[in-house]
Amino acid sequence: MATMSSGSAFEVDGAQWQSVSPKLVPVRQIGVAIGLGIPLVASVVVAIFTTPAVWAAPAVFGILLVWLLWLVPRQVRAIRYAELEDELLIRKGVLFRSMVVVPYGRMQYVDVDAGPIARSMGIAQVQLHTASAQSDASIPGLPEAEAARLRDQLSARGEARLAGL
Amino acid sequence: MTSTDHIDWHRLHRITPVLNAWKVAAGLFAVFVWQSADQLGELDLAVTTLLLIIAGVVVLGALLGLGFSALAWSRTKYGITEDSILLHSGVLFRQQRHVRLDRLQTVDVTQPLLARFTGFAALKIESAGGAGSNLTLAYLREDEAQRLRNELLARAAGVRMETDEAGVQHAPAAPEMHLYTLSPGRLVGSLALSGGIVTMLVAAVGLVVIAVVTENLSSVFAMGAPLIGAAAYFWSRFAGEFSFRVATSPDGIRIRQGLLESKARTVPPGRVQAVRLAQPPLWRFKGWWRITVNIAGYGAEETTGTVLFPVATEAEAAHLLSLVHPDLGDDRPLEVLRAGLTGDGDQEGFQHTPARAWWLDPLTWRRTGVRMTGTAVLLRTGRWWRSLVLVPHERIQSLGVTQGPWERKLDLMTFSIHSTPGPVTPMVHHQDAEATSLLLAEMTRRARNARRSAGPERWMTPAEEGSAALHEGGGFGGVLPSRVVSSAGVLPASPRAMTDDPGRMAP
Known part of the structure; x- marks a missing residue:
């Protein structure tokens, strides 16, 4: 039992896993670059005008930036989702893996979100909300057509299998 | 009758502005003292002048509060239809709130100190819309509030109204059975x-x-x-x-509490999303347990409303648990419950953190565990701070598993059940990965079946045709429906009902 390969623990019988769009990689990388690039530039400027010891800050930001740029493609490849008869499955994470099982009948509403960068790439995020704040059922990086199809599909299935609270 | 033409609109009691005004006055007084205490001290005034200033501020505040409250009162009206309760309020920003009665989660009759002395009460109706989704009628006469509560619960339950000679509809009073007083x-x-x-x-x-x-x-x-x-x-x-009391009635569990402000809460059947029995280390000498519950709409910020009983003995705890979840779905419910409360290891079929992970949880690995019964999931954690969480299958919102790098090395997983916001977070760390995936699949299946056969939201209406048959076919045939519905309402479950039931099969 202990020798079982760890990957199969996240396998589910009858689930056909689908990947998300590879366009999510540049979208997230641009986000990371903006988020870390601004403090990086700012700390470089500060370091130039003050003591050399301050160069530690841009070094940390730089390392973090490179690491995240390397990590993002692997994270995106790890995002999988599967539509079962009664439940939606979502798998995420490389180092810290997670899987969530959301019954369609538990759905309260569906959100489709797209930020400016994602919109320019033609991808969107579909998020399923249940009555629990803990069910993190979001699928980022879906092509717009697929996001719309999934949204309608989830709404229809949720209606058909609607359960009380 | 959803159109607003035929609604009998009512006003809150005329005393409302007076009861609200003192709050405004107290608030203003506090702000005034807080803001200007220093300046007043420096002004070097006589004590009488100082007292006069303060008294003036309080009177002014009270008058302002009274004026505003009276205006607000005159713009507030409420009404009840066949399937909703409506409240229209607001002076500048008008609000019309309609709460569907089949989505009603709890009904509270609260009496703050002043209202208690004067015989008035507020009625609070909680729906499942998250924090701040309640509808409050403050204030009504105490007997009016109780009559309204009975009517709302009866309508929410789907009971027919009795019409007297004058054509006035009455909700039949729900008989109440007192159980425990703290x-x-x-x-x-x-x-x-x-x-x-x-x-x-x-x-x-x-x-x-x-x-x-x-x-x-x-x-x-x-x-x-x-x-x-x-x-x-x-x-x-x-x-x-203080003076915490629990009673049962066909309307559900009735909880009364409070030393200064008194609260009477009614939790209809099937509204409890998850239950937790917890025991701090020193309580074990007395065998006491604190029982908290998740109820949709309360959210995590509500602290007193989520307590089912503050201090219960093990026997009382088992009985109270049987009220919110009448059928544990096992032949030996009390033994299973005891193993969950105080036991460890794999007694009574609990699955716990495997021995290879002992160094991750040196103290708790034998205790951290899960047990699935025919109708619910039990999650057992804590060696010093003991805790047992129960989630009925039909109340599972979604399920999740996570695995960090250490857990992957040891082939472990952390398993959680997502419930509505509240004090209970059902989660167990470091379970065997293969056993957890099997558990996840089986729990998903049982939750699916339980949802299909779940009782009606209007708990007094007969179950829909065919739902019982679905239940039979759901893989744990023979297990009683989790709510026993009869013409007399929900039967109060007793500890005997948990033990003497030969009609069950092990899942």
Whole structure:
């Protein structure tokens, strides 16, 4: 039992896993670059005008930036989702893996979100909300057509299998 | 009758502005003292002048509050239709709130101190819309509030109204059966034995010792605020849970509590999303348990509303648990429950953290575990701070598993059940990965079947045709439906009902 390969623990019988769009990689990388690039530039400027010891800050930001740029493609490849008869499955994470099982009948509403960068790439995020704040059922990086199809599909299935609270 | 033409609109009681005005006055007074205490001190006025100024501020505040409250009162009206309760309110920003009665989660009759002395009460209807989704009718006469509560619960339950000769509809009064009262002695004992009081006393004694030894009071002043905060917390626990009483009625569980402000809460059947029985270390000598529940709409910020019983013995806890979840779905419910409360290892079919992970949880690995029954999931955690969580299958919102790098090395997984926001977070760490995936698949299946056969939201209406048959086919045939519905309403379950039921099969 202990020798079982760890990957199969996240396998589910009858689930056909689908990947998300590879366009999510540049979208997230641009986000990371903006988020870390601004403090990086700012700390470089500060370091130039003050003591050399301050160069530690841009070094940390730089390392973090490179690491995240390397990590993002692997994270995106790890995002999988599967539509079962009664439940939606979502798998995420490389180092810290997670899987969530959301019954369609538990759905309260569906959100489709797209930020400016994602919109320019033609991808969107579909998020399923249940009555629990803990069910993190979001699928980022879906092509717009697929996001719309999934949204309608989830709404229809949720209606058909609607359960009380 | 959803159109608003035929609604009988009512007003809140005329006393409302007066009861609300003192709050405005007190608030204004507090702000005034807070903001201008320093300036007033520096002005070097006579004491009488100072008192006159303060009295003037209070009177002015009261008058302003009264005026505003009266305006607000005149713009507020409520009405009840066949399937909703409506409240229209607001002076500048008008609000029309309609709550569907089949989505009603709990009904509270609360009486703040002043209202209690004068015989008035507020009615609070909680729906499942998250925090702040309640509808409050404040204030009504006490008997009117109770009559309205009965009517709302009867309508929500789907009971037909009785019409008297004058054509006025009455909700049949729900018979109530009193179960437990929390004695003041046990409440004080439980607070004294909770870790917080011990820490607080030790800290207080330590401060006095330091102050005496160093002949310096600064440490006392520095630590004074946290101590006062802690004292306030214990006071609120004491006052809030004083004379805690539980009763059953066909409308559901009725909870009364409060020393100064009294609260009577009704939780209809099937509204409890998850239950937790918890025991701080010192309580084990007395065998006491604190029972908290998740109810949709309350959210995590509500502290007193989520307590089913503050201090219960094991037998009382088992009985109370049987009220919110009548059928544990196992042949040996009491043994399973005991294994969950105080047991460890794999007794009574609990699955726990495997031995190879002992060094991750050296103290708790034999205790951290899961057990699935025909109708619910039990999650057992904590060796010193013991805790047992029960989630009925039909109340599972979604399921999740996570695995960090260490867990992957040891082939473990952390398993959680997502419930509505509240004090109960059902989760167990470091379970065997293969067993957890099997558990996940089986739990998904059972939750699916349980959802299909779940009782109606209007708990007194007969179950829909065919749902019982689905239940039979659901893989745990023979297990009784989780709610026993009869013409007399929901039968109060007793501990006997948990043990003497030969008609069940092991899942």
